[in-house]
Amino acid sequence: MEFLKGDKIQAVDQNGHWYQGTVLSVFEEMFEIGFKGWGPEFNRTVSYNEIRRPLLPLEEQIRGEFLILFTIV
Numbered sequence: 001m002e003f004l005k006g007d008k009i010q011a012v013d014q015n016g017h018w019y020q021g022t023v024l025s026v027f028e029e030m031f032e033i034g035f036k037g038w039g040p041e042f043n044r045t046v047s048y049n050e051i052r053r054p055l056l057p058l059e060e061q062i063r064g065e066f067l068i069l070f071t072i073v
Contacts, residue, residue, distance in 0.1 A: 003031055003051060011035070012050040014042070020054065 003009060003023050011033040013019040020036040024043065031051055034043050 008054060009033070010052050010054050011044065011046050014044060018052070023051075 003026065005023055005025055007023045009021055009023055010018045011021050011031070013035060021033040022036070024032040024034045026032075027045070030045050030047055032043055032045050033051070034040065
């Protein structure tokens with residue numbers, strides 16, 4: 001999976017929780033992340049195992065599954 005500068009992502013914050021952020025820069029296999037709502041002093045450099053594409057909110061996941069089931073039936 002490839003991540004580029006400016007991508008909206010989720011990354012592991014300094015407390016070990018997944019949090020929304022933006023890729024600020026890419027260094028080979030490391031990514032500098034700015035976390036939504038937090039200043040630059042909270043930016044982190046993370047590896048591939050600490051970054052992912054954003055998950056849909058639960059309501060949207062359920063709505064999407066309902067539409068798929070409804071369409072199939």
